[in-house]
């Protein structure tokens with residue numbers, strides 16, 4: 857396959873998450889955008905992924921997919937000095953370096 861034919865979704869593997877547009881059969885206003893789907897199988901030859909969505913198995917063409925960015929933006933508060941700031945962080949991260957006291961500390965999510 858040439859570089860030009862490559863699609864970012866080629867690298868998706870079973871268990872990966874991505875965002876998809878799920879088209880309603882006949883009513884475009886009912887399309888679901890940026891639905892989080894879980895890859896069951898990447899069917900690279902037909903440029904579609906077979907995914908779980910809402911406990912259903914469906915296939916979605918690559919061109920309806922959006923790369924899932926597992927970063928969260930939220931307001932967090934340092935457990936040590938109570939300083940709060942807006943942090944962009946990987947979803948799984950449990951500790952952050954506080955810009956105020958410099959400690960690597962646990963943090964609390966706060967609503968913005």
Ligand SMILES: [Zn+2]
Nearest residue numbers: 934937954957
């Ligand atoms: Zn702090």
